[in-house]
Amino acid sequence: MALVDATDRKILDLLQQDAHLTIQDIGRKINLSKTPVHERIKRLEREGVIERYVTLVDKKKLGNSLMVYCQVTLDRQTRDAFTAFEVDVRELPEVLECNRVSGTFDYLIKIISQDMDTYNHFYQEKLSVIPGTLHISSFFVMSEIKNSTLVPV
Amino acid sequence: MALVDATDRKILDLLQQDAHLTIQDIGRKINLSKTPVHERIKRLEREGVIERYVTLVDKKKLGNSLMVYCQVTLDRQTRDAFTAFEVDVRELPEVLECNRVSGTFDYLIKIISQDMDTYNHFYQEKLSVIPGTLHISSFFVMSEIKNSTLVPV
DNA sequence: TGTGTTTATAGGAATATTTCCTATAAAGAA
DNA sequence: TTCTTTATAGGAAATATTCCTATAAACACA
Numbered sequence: 072m073a074l075v076d077a078t079d080r081k082i083l084d085l086l087q088q089d090a091h092l093t094i095q096d097i098g099r100k101i102n103l104s105k106t107p108v109h110e111r112i113k114r115l116e117r118e119g120v121i122e123r124y125v126t127l128v129d130k131k132k133l134g135n136s137l138m139v140y141c142q143v144t145l146d147r148q149t150r151d152a153f154t155a156f157e158v159d160v161r162e163l164p165e166v167l168e169c170n171r172v173s174g175t176f177d178y179l180i181k182i183i184s185q186d187m188d189t190y191n192h193f194y195q196e197k198l199s200v201i202p203g204t205l206h207i208s209s210f211f212v213m214s215e216i217k218n219s220t221l222v223p224v
Numbered sequence: 225m226a227l228v229d230a231t232d233r234k235i236l237d238l239l240q241q242d243a244h245l246t247i248q249d250i251g252r253k254i255n256l257s258k259t260p261v262h263e264r265i266k267r268l269e270r271e272g273v274i275e276r277y278v279t280l281v282d283k284k285k286l287g288n289s290l291m292v293y294c295q296v297t298l299d300r301q302t303r304d305a306f307t308a309f310e311v312d313v314r315e316l317p318e319v320l321e322c323n324r325v326s327g328t329f330d331y332l333i334k335i336i337s338q339d340m341d342t343y344n345h346f347y348q349e350k351l352s353v354i355p356g357t358l359h360i361s362s363f364f365v366m367s368e369i370k371n372s373t374l375v376p377v
Numbered sequence: 378t379g380t381g382t383t384t385a386t387a388g389g390a391a392t393a394t395t396t397c398c399t400a401t402a403a404a405g406a407a
Numbered sequence: 408t409t410c411t412t413t414a415t416a417g418g419a420a421a422t423a424t425t426c427c428t429a430t431a432a433a434c435a436c437a
Contacts, residue, residue: 133375
Protein backbone atom coordinates (compact mmCIF):
# COMPACT_ATOMS: atom_id res chain seq x y z
CA MET A 72 0.00 0.00 0.00
CA ALA A 73 1.11 3.55 -0.62
CA LEU A 74 2.59 5.68 2.15
CA VAL A 75 -0.52 7.84 2.15
CA ASP A 76 -3.91 6.64 0.96
CA ALA A 77 -7.14 8.51 0.24
CA THR A 78 -8.36 8.34 3.85
CA ASP A 79 -5.01 9.66 5.09
CA ARG A 80 -5.30 12.56 2.67
CA LYS A 81 -8.74 13.46 3.98
CA ILE A 82 -7.37 13.47 7.52
CA LEU A 83 -4.36 15.55 6.48
CA ASP A 84 -6.58 18.03 4.67
CA LEU A 85 -8.64 18.55 7.82
CA LEU A 86 -5.65 18.69 10.17
CA GLN A 87 -3.79 21.14 7.97
CA GLN A 88 -6.69 23.54 8.34
CA ASP A 89 -7.23 23.01 12.06
CA ALA A 90 -4.77 21.17 14.28
CA HIS A 91 -7.23 21.40 17.17
CA LEU A 92 -9.90 19.20 15.59
CA THR A 93 -10.57 16.26 17.88
CA ILE A 94 -10.16 12.73 16.66
CA GLN A 95 -13.91 12.31 17.05
CA ASP A 96 -14.58 15.43 14.94
CA ILE A 97 -12.38 14.07 12.18
CA GLY A 98 -14.03 10.66 12.43
CA ARG A 99 -17.45 12.23 12.09
CA LYS A 100 -16.42 14.21 9.03
CA ILE A 101 -14.99 11.22 7.19
CA ASN A 102 -17.33 8.55 8.59
CA LEU A 103 -14.85 6.56 10.59
CA SER A 104 -14.62 5.62 14.26
CA LYS A 105 -11.98 7.15 16.49
CA THR A 106 -9.64 4.14 16.48
CA PRO A 107 -8.61 4.18 12.81
CA VAL A 108 -8.41 7.98 12.82
CA HIS A 109 -6.13 7.89 15.85
CA GLU A 110 -3.95 5.13 14.43
CA ARG A 111 -3.61 6.83 11.07
CA ILE A 112 -2.59 10.12 12.66
CA LYS A 113 0.02 8.40 14.84
CA ARG A 114 1.37 6.55 11.80
CA LEU A 115 1.55 9.77 9.77
CA GLU A 116 3.47 11.38 12.65
CA ARG A 117 5.87 8.43 12.87
CA GLU A 118 6.49 8.44 9.14
CA GLY A 119 7.13 12.20 9.17
CA VAL A 120 4.26 13.03 6.84
CA ILE A 121 2.96 15.16 9.70
CA GLU A 122 5.94 17.30 10.69
CA ARG A 123 4.54 19.39 13.51
CA TYR A 124 1.60 21.22 14.97
CA VAL A 125 2.05 24.97 15.19
CA THR A 126 0.14 28.07 16.20
CA LEU A 127 -0.08 30.92 13.70
CA VAL A 128 -0.10 34.39 15.18
CA ASP A 129 -0.87 37.87 13.91
CA LYS A 130 2.53 39.39 13.08
CA LYS A 131 1.31 42.96 13.16
CA LYS A 132 -0.37 42.61 16.55
CA LEU A 133 2.99 41.45 17.87
CA GLY A 134 4.71 44.50 16.44
CA ASN A 135 6.22 43.02 13.27
CA SER A 136 4.77 45.26 10.59
CA LEU A 137 7.47 45.07 7.95
CA MET A 138 8.07 42.12 5.65
CA VAL A 139 10.90 42.17 3.14
CA TYR A 140 12.17 39.83 0.44
CA CYS A 141 15.88 39.86 -0.30
CA GLN A 142 17.68 38.49 -3.29
CA VAL A 143 21.12 37.49 -2.14
CA THR A 144 24.14 36.78 -4.33
CA LEU A 145 27.31 35.25 -2.92
CA ASP A 146 30.78 36.14 -4.15
CA ARG A 147 31.51 32.52 -5.01
CA GLN A 148 29.09 29.74 -5.96
CA THR A 149 30.94 26.88 -4.30
CA ARG A 150 29.53 24.20 -2.06
CA ASP A 151 31.43 25.50 0.97
CA ALA A 152 30.31 29.06 0.36
CA PHE A 153 26.69 27.93 0.16
CA THR A 154 26.97 25.85 3.33
CA ALA A 155 28.58 28.67 5.32
CA PHE A 156 25.91 31.15 4.29
CA GLU A 157 23.12 28.71 5.05
CA VAL A 158 24.41 27.94 8.54
CA ASP A 159 24.51 31.64 9.37
CA VAL A 160 21.16 32.58 7.86
CA ARG A 161 19.37 29.74 9.65
CA GLU A 162 20.35 31.32 12.97
CA LEU A 163 18.61 34.60 12.27
CA PRO A 164 15.09 34.65 13.76
CA GLU A 165 14.15 37.54 11.48
CA VAL A 166 14.60 35.24 8.47
CA LEU A 167 11.39 33.24 8.21
CA GLU A 168 12.20 31.63 4.88
CA CYS A 169 15.33 31.05 2.86
CA ASN A 170 15.53 29.18 -0.43
CA ARG A 171 18.36 28.67 -2.87
CA VAL A 172 17.01 29.37 -6.32
CA SER A 173 17.91 29.16 -9.96
CA GLY A 174 18.50 32.37 -11.86
CA THR A 175 20.54 35.54 -11.56
CA PHE A 176 20.90 35.42 -7.76
CA ASP A 177 21.53 32.63 -5.25
CA TYR A 178 19.01 32.98 -2.42
CA LEU A 179 15.58 34.44 -1.96
CA ILE A 180 14.89 35.12 1.69
CA LYS A 181 11.85 36.44 3.52
CA ILE A 182 12.48 38.69 6.49
CA ILE A 183 10.14 39.96 9.17
CA SER A 184 10.88 43.13 11.07
CA GLN A 185 9.22 45.63 13.36
CA ASP A 186 9.78 48.72 11.21
CA MET A 187 12.22 50.31 8.79
CA ASP A 188 14.68 51.33 11.50
CA THR A 189 14.79 47.80 12.88
CA TYR A 190 15.14 46.39 9.38
CA ASN A 191 17.95 48.78 8.54
CA HIS A 192 19.79 47.71 11.67
CA PHE A 193 19.24 44.03 10.85
CA TYR A 194 20.38 44.60 7.26
CA GLN A 195 23.56 46.42 8.23
CA GLU A 196 24.55 44.48 11.35
CA LYS A 197 23.30 40.94 10.75
CA LEU A 198 22.54 40.23 7.09
CA SER A 199 25.08 42.11 5.01
CA VAL A 200 27.89 41.04 7.34
CA ILE A 201 27.48 37.33 6.61
CA PRO A 202 30.81 36.24 5.07
CA GLY A 203 30.64 35.58 1.35
CA THR A 204 27.73 37.92 0.71
CA LEU A 205 28.33 39.96 -2.44
CA HIS A 206 25.02 41.59 -3.27
CA ILE A 207 21.64 42.04 -1.59
CA SER A 208 18.56 43.51 -3.20
CA SER A 209 15.51 44.22 -1.02
CA PHE A 210 11.84 44.19 -2.03
CA PHE A 211 9.38 45.51 0.51
CA VAL A 212 6.02 43.88 0.93
CA MET A 213 3.32 46.51 0.60
CA SER A 214 0.36 44.16 0.88
CA GLU A 215 0.05 40.53 1.95
CA ILE A 216 -2.42 38.87 -0.40
CA LYS A 217 -2.13 35.25 0.63
CA ASN A 218 -0.07 33.31 3.14
CA SER A 219 -1.08 29.68 3.38
CA THR A 220 0.48 26.61 4.96
CA LEU A 221 -2.02 24.33 3.24
CA VAL A 222 -0.23 21.88 0.95
CA PRO A 223 -2.57 20.37 -1.68
CA VAL A 224 -3.31 16.75 -0.82
CA MET B 225 -2.37 47.22 30.02
CA ALA B 226 -0.91 46.37 26.66
CA LEU B 227 -2.63 43.92 24.31
CA VAL B 228 0.11 41.38 24.90
CA ASP B 229 2.26 41.32 28.02
CA ALA B 230 5.43 39.41 28.84
CA THR B 231 3.56 36.33 30.10
CA ASP B 232 1.45 36.27 26.94
CA ARG B 233 4.60 36.38 24.86
CA LYS B 234 6.06 33.39 26.69
CA ILE B 235 2.85 31.47 26.02
CA LEU B 236 2.85 32.52 22.36
CA ASP B 237 6.47 31.52 21.97
CA LEU B 238 5.71 28.02 23.27
CA LEU B 239 2.48 27.62 21.30
CA GLN B 240 4.09 28.78 18.07
CA GLN B 241 6.56 25.95 18.38
CA ASP B 242 4.05 23.29 19.43
CA ALA B 243 0.30 23.76 19.23
CA HIS B 244 -0.19 20.43 20.99
CA LEU B 245 1.36 21.50 24.29
CA THR B 246 -1.20 21.08 27.05
CA ILE B 247 -2.22 23.99 29.22
CA GLN B 248 -0.58 22.20 32.13
CA ASP B 249 2.68 21.80 30.19
CA ILE B 250 2.72 25.50 29.43
CA GLY B 251 1.89 26.34 33.04
CA ARG B 252 4.79 24.22 34.25
CA LYS B 253 7.23 25.86 31.86
CA ILE B 254 6.30 29.41 32.86
CA ASN B 255 5.41 28.71 36.52
CA LEU B 256 1.71 29.43 36.39
CA SER B 257 -1.36 27.35 37.20
CA LYS B 258 -3.65 26.14 34.43
CA THR B 259 -6.36 28.75 35.00
CA PRO B 260 -4.41 31.88 34.00
CA VAL B 261 -2.75 30.02 31.11
CA HIS B 262 -6.15 28.91 29.84
CA GLU B 263 -7.69 32.36 30.21
CA ARG B 264 -4.78 34.07 28.50
CA ILE B 265 -4.91 31.70 25.54
CA LYS B 266 -8.67 32.20 25.15
CA ARG B 267 -8.19 35.96 25.32
CA LEU B 268 -5.41 35.86 22.72
CA GLU B 269 -7.72 33.82 20.45
CA ARG B 270 -10.59 36.28 20.95
CA GLU B 271 -8.34 39.25 20.22
CA GLY B 272 -7.00 37.58 17.07
CA VAL B 273 -3.39 37.51 18.25
CA ILE B 274 -3.65 33.74 17.85
CA GLU B 275 -5.02 33.28 14.34
CA ARG B 276 -5.22 29.51 14.04
CA TYR B 277 -3.71 26.16 14.87
CA VAL B 278 -2.40 24.25 11.87
CA THR B 279 -0.61 21.04 11.04
CA LEU B 280 2.53 21.25 8.94
CA VAL B 281 3.10 18.37 6.57
CA ASP B 282 6.00 17.11 4.48
CA LYS B 283 5.36 18.48 0.99
CA LYS B 284 7.62 15.99 -0.75
CA LYS B 285 6.07 12.97 0.95
CA LEU B 286 2.74 14.17 -0.41
CA GLY B 287 4.16 14.41 -3.92
CA ASN B 288 4.82 18.15 -4.15
CA SER B 289 8.49 18.24 -5.02
CA LEU B 290 8.70 21.48 -6.95
CA MET B 291 8.61 24.94 -5.43
CA VAL B 292 8.75 28.01 -7.61
CA TYR B 293 8.83 31.76 -7.03
CA CYS B 294 7.26 33.98 -9.68
CA GLN B 295 7.68 37.68 -10.18
CA VAL B 296 4.48 38.94 -11.74
CA THR B 297 3.96 42.26 -13.48
CA LEU B 298 0.50 43.51 -14.43
CA ASP B 299 -0.21 45.52 -17.56
CA ARG B 300 -1.69 48.34 -15.52
CA GLN B 301 -0.93 49.38 -11.94
CA THR B 302 -4.42 50.53 -11.00
CA ARG B 303 -6.38 49.64 -7.90
CA ASP B 304 -8.95 47.67 -9.89
CA ALA B 305 -6.27 45.73 -11.75
CA PHE B 306 -4.61 44.81 -8.46
CA THR B 307 -7.89 43.74 -6.89
CA ALA B 308 -8.89 41.59 -9.86
CA PHE B 309 -5.54 39.80 -9.91
CA GLU B 310 -5.61 39.25 -6.16
CA VAL B 311 -9.10 37.73 -6.19
CA ASP B 312 -8.02 35.24 -8.86
CA VAL B 313 -4.67 34.31 -7.35
CA ARG B 314 -6.19 33.70 -3.93
CA GLU B 315 -8.32 30.94 -5.46
CA LEU B 316 -5.33 28.92 -6.70
CA PRO B 317 -4.36 26.21 -4.18
CA GLU B 318 -0.93 25.91 -5.82
CA VAL B 319 -0.18 29.49 -4.73
CA LEU B 320 0.90 29.27 -1.09
CA GLU B 321 2.02 32.87 -0.77
CA CYS B 322 1.38 36.05 -2.68
CA ASN B 323 2.67 39.48 -1.74
CA ARG B 324 2.51 42.79 -3.53
CA VAL B 325 5.96 44.31 -3.39
CA SER B 326 7.87 47.46 -4.17
CA GLY B 327 10.32 47.40 -7.06
CA THR B 328 10.40 46.46 -10.70
CA PHE B 329 7.53 43.96 -10.56
CA ASP B 330 4.17 43.89 -8.78
CA TYR B 331 3.81 40.53 -7.04
CA LEU B 332 6.09 37.86 -5.70
CA ILE B 333 4.27 34.56 -5.40
CA LYS B 334 5.33 31.17 -4.10
CA ILE B 335 3.97 28.14 -5.91
CA ILE B 336 4.02 24.49 -4.98
CA SER B 337 3.74 21.81 -7.62
CA GLN B 338 4.25 18.08 -8.10
CA ASP B 339 6.82 18.28 -10.88
CA MET B 340 7.84 20.30 -13.92
CA ASP B 341 5.04 18.95 -16.12
CA THR B 342 2.43 19.84 -13.53
CA TYR B 343 4.00 23.26 -13.06
CA ASN B 344 4.08 23.91 -16.79
CA HIS B 345 0.42 23.06 -17.01
CA PHE B 346 -0.40 25.30 -14.04
CA TYR B 347 1.68 28.12 -15.54
CA GLN B 348 0.05 27.93 -18.96
CA GLU B 349 -3.54 27.14 -17.97
CA LYS B 350 -4.04 28.83 -14.62
CA LEU B 351 -1.42 31.50 -13.89
CA SER B 352 -0.57 33.19 -17.16
CA VAL B 353 -4.24 33.37 -18.14
CA ILE B 354 -5.21 35.62 -15.23
CA PRO B 355 -6.53 38.82 -16.87
CA GLY B 356 -4.16 41.77 -16.61
CA THR B 357 -1.01 39.69 -16.34
CA LEU B 358 1.75 41.18 -18.48
CA HIS B 359 4.91 39.41 -17.46
CA ILE B 360 5.89 36.42 -15.31
CA SER B 361 9.41 35.40 -14.39
CA SER B 362 9.96 32.06 -12.62
CA PHE B 363 12.70 31.12 -10.16
CA PHE B 364 12.94 27.48 -9.21
CA VAL B 365 13.80 26.48 -5.67
CA MET B 366 16.75 24.12 -5.74
CA SER B 367 17.16 23.79 -1.98
CA GLU B 368 14.94 24.78 0.92
CA ILE B 369 17.19 26.21 3.62
CA LYS B 370 14.66 27.49 6.13
CA ASN B 371 10.90 27.64 6.34
CA SER B 372 9.62 28.88 9.66
CA THR B 373 6.25 30.07 10.93
CA LEU B 374 7.80 31.35 14.14
CA VAL B 375 7.25 35.08 14.50
CA PRO B 376 9.68 36.69 16.96
CA VAL B 377 7.84 37.64 20.15
C1' DT C 378 -11.94 -24.88 -1.03
C1' DG C 379 -10.69 -24.19 3.52
C1' DT C 380 -7.63 -22.38 7.10
C1' DG C 381 -4.69 -19.22 9.23
C1' DT C 382 -2.78 -14.48 8.94
C1' DT C 383 -2.93 -9.76 8.27
C1' DT C 384 -5.23 -5.35 8.08
C1' DA C 385 -8.79 -2.05 9.03
C1' DT C 386 -12.35 -1.09 11.81
C1' DA C 387 -15.62 -0.56 16.10
C1' DG C 388 -16.68 0.39 20.81
C1' DG C 389 -15.87 0.26 25.85
C1' DA C 390 -12.71 1.52 29.74
C1' DA C 391 -8.86 3.95 31.76
C1' DT C 392 -6.29 7.97 31.67
C1' DA C 393 -5.41 12.72 30.67
C1' DT C 394 -6.97 17.25 29.37
C1' DT C 395 -9.95 21.00 29.02
C1' DT C 396 -13.40 23.68 30.85
C1' DC C 397 -16.15 25.44 34.52
C1' DC C 398 -16.81 26.86 39.21
C1' DT C 399 -15.56 28.83 43.55
C1' DA C 400 -12.14 31.05 46.31
C1' DT C 401 -8.10 33.87 47.56
C1' DA C 402 -4.71 37.59 47.26
C1' DA C 403 -2.94 41.82 45.43
C1' DA C 404 -3.62 46.36 43.25
C1' DG C 405 -6.17 50.39 42.53
C1' DA C 406 -10.41 53.69 43.18
C1' DA C 407 -13.83 56.05 45.95
C1' DT D 408 -10.72 51.96 55.05
C1' DT D 409 -13.74 49.52 52.00
C1' DC D 410 -15.23 48.22 47.55
C1' DT D 411 -14.03 46.83 42.96
C1' DT D 412 -11.12 44.88 39.66
C1' DT D 413 -7.59 41.72 38.12
C1' DA D 414 -4.71 37.73 38.30
C1' DT D 415 -4.16 33.60 40.28
C1' DA D 416 -5.02 28.71 42.46
C1' DG D 417 -7.20 24.34 42.88
C1' DG D 418 -11.19 21.11 42.80
C1' DA D 419 -14.98 19.11 39.94
C1' DA D 420 -17.45 18.16 35.70
C1' DA D 421 -17.19 17.49 30.91
C1' DT D 422 -14.56 16.14 27.12
C1' DA D 423 -10.71 13.97 24.60
C1' DT D 424 -7.07 10.80 24.07
C1' DT D 425 -5.18 6.45 24.64
C1' DC D 426 -5.41 1.62 25.48
C1' DC D 427 -7.65 -2.75 25.25
C1' DT D 428 -10.40 -6.36 23.29
C1' DA D 429 -13.24 -7.87 19.52
C1' DT D 430 -15.08 -8.29 14.82
C1' DA D 431 -15.08 -8.34 9.78
C1' DA D 432 -12.92 -8.26 5.39
C1' DA D 433 -8.97 -9.24 2.41
C1' DC D 434 -5.22 -12.13 1.36
C1' DA D 435 -1.77 -16.02 1.15
C1' DC D 436 -1.11 -20.67 0.78
C1' DA D 437 -1.58 -25.64 1.28
